[in-house]
Amino acid sequence: MTGWRRPSFPRPSSPPRPLKNAGIAGLAMAAGATLLGGCGQLPGTSAPARGPVVVMTWAPEGTKATNMPGMPAMAQAYARWINKHGGLGGRELKVLTCNDRNNTVGAGRCARRAVAEDVVAVVGSYSQHGGSFMPQLEAAGIPYIGGYGLTDEEFGSPLSYPVNGGVATLLAGNGQQLAGGCERVSLVRPDTIAGDQMPSLLNAGLLAGDRRRASDVRAPESATNYARQGELALERAGADPALGAAEYGAKADGACVTAVLGDRTDTFFDSFRHLQEDRPKVRIASVLGSVQQALVTRTGGRSSPLDGASVTGWYPVESDPRWAPMRKVISENAFGDNRIDPADPGVQTTWIAYTVLRAAAESLEGGDITSESVRRALDGGVGPDGVDTGGLTPKLSWRYEDMLAVRGFPRITNAMVTYQEVRKGRLVSTRDGFIDVSKTLEDRPPEG
Template sequence: MTGRRRPSSRPLRAAAAALCTAVCASVLTGCGAVLPNDAEDPPITVMTWAPEGTKATNMPGMPAMAKAFARWVNGSGGIHGRKLNVVTCNERNDAVQAARCAQRAQEEKAVAVVGSYSQYGRSFISPLEVAGIPYIGGYGLTQEEFDSPYSYPVNGGQAALLVGNGRQLASRCKRVALVRPDTIAGDELPQLLDTGLRAGRRDAAHDVRAPEDAGDYSKQATSALEGVGADSSLGTAAQGAALDGSCVTAALGNRTGTFFDSFRRVQEDHPKVRIASVLGSVRQSLVDSTGGGSSPLEGTYATGWYPAPDDPRWNPMKKVISTYAFDDNRIDPNDPGTQTTWIGYTVLRSVLMSLRADDISARTVRNALDDGHAVDTGGLTPTLRWGYGDTLHVPNYSRIVNADVTYQVVRNGRLVAVRKGFVDMAKTLEEYHPAD
């Protein structure tokens, strides 16, 4: 006899136990125990930062809009059933705090930073790059937002605004003065405005630097008027002739209202400049607070990124605000910061919904965007995508994919479109050559 052994029954018993376990997991009965309910899927965390409560430009509506967007998404079923968790950070218009906000995004395991405002790109972009976190829909103040491969801008930033403003004013103004912040972010604005003016065959603007947190801008207003030809030694008629076709444009964020208070007082001793033009900084709330139809801003031209505030394409955003943030007075639907946040989160939601629920991370979000995921913003911008070949060829602004602007004017106390549709600044921006 060979003495062959009978097969052991242990493998059979193990297989039976495994089968019972699998059946238990599916029917939760039949094996002497009831399994607990599955834990709820963890939320998807993102971050939004902006300065609040500072003496300079504040953007409290951006984090407030982010929170409202999250409430709307979560009230509509979430992202594949997972909740969207928005963490906010006060950037305080401070370089150190901007870096801390970026570090906190890493600590919170944020899959993206969305719809945020900061003039300290050098401080926040490096920590985000180290952590691999994409920056979607920043306000567009800094060059870093337009040259970092981790940044996905939804507009052309200040570059498109200034170049567009120059083109807009060139058709109406013989001489232009620019009043802008005396900051690193503000230093590039004159060159950009001049690019637009040159495209319209006008001379460079008179550059007036101004502190971004001043309570009075009389000195800067006087300098602007002198820069476009005001001369108190001339008679009234001669001064009027000298100032014919002169324009002053200001880019001082929410200090623009303060500047125009000073400008109006200084104008009492000078013939009035034909057009006082501001960009981006002009909001319907500023027109309302300065007199509506009788506002000194009546007739002011403005360049924006998006359709005018009365455009019906904003209705979905306004509905979300009225439903999920109706009592939050920080949110102004006509503010470009609020609007940029809405568009940034529209991009985020589109990308997240394209991913598997169990495969959402900073890496997969970034990969989807880099692979050319296309986002329809309901006509508020052209279709947005950041794949290879989608970016424009603009020196120092290699991440721009949308160079469209809109021309607007204050008419009868309302900020309305001058012309239908967008004006593409891509070709003009390609002529921009920053000084060394």
């Protein structure tokens, strides 16, 4: 991990020492009981009432770019479920939600509200604007558990506890996946700050497979037509649409186009399909989140332009039986909420993030659940083996020794991906188990 130093964060002060004098201790306890008689104690009880554990989940909704309404909806369904089963550490779990509106102002507003509401953690959330929300959470000591994995801050802040390897692992994994058959690759990606880091990550996977670097095709994040970007992608992959049919066919063999445009990925591939009509098809690819089962179904199923696409994901395919507990919670507690798609990687990330929160709370064994105690539990690994997510990820732990030596992403502890393909209208696994891309990321060549 050359050149990187672990970020420092002020450690909370040690708890006060117990009173040694039994008489003084007794007087103190009596005084406390008298005070509780006036407030904070339920009538007829001998213990103070404990309020709910308040957390927040945020994501963009109703914007012209990527929207993730299923994440806050999943968080609310999780709260309904766990509160039916005794709550979180015996206390009610209360989930606040916020719309970050895909802009820095909205992200900052959500963070300020989290601080004002004194939440224990921000859990299972999506935002592209880490620079707007993370400093405020750090100042208040609020942990950020299970972000979607879009921003540098999520993999740099000591208060961030990512459950996946973010876009970094998806792009590196996609590069490795494409290296097994692609001679020339074009990457179509958003012309944004988050998009600017994508080429080097995809290239890490391609270079690991002894392939050349991909051609970089920038695209507007909220366009309604991507015909021009499709033409550029084909041209730079060697299959120029202006070529004659015979020459185009020869060039198409070995040419690949991968598009990572979030909600606009289907718009791109719709434009791309028209460019390839009556021509040999080039191999297409994407990453989970930009392509998911709902999109394949919505765009035609077996006749979808995405059929045959190679897709890299973080988790097992949505039909995997390991998702059964999440599906049960959704069916029993989401009340027909059509915002929640069990195949949505955002929904899946939120489920795993709340699994982590629950494990941290249970590790406290009845102790108070606060932002400080949750941080301490997570920093200690939540037990000797980490958090068991039921096989949806490796066991998760954020101790110093669990961090990988990935330049620019020091908080990555889970660098596993899955290889999938759209086949006859369904996303299916093309390789059993997880693929570890940690070495690919650690050996990533410098950008430029």
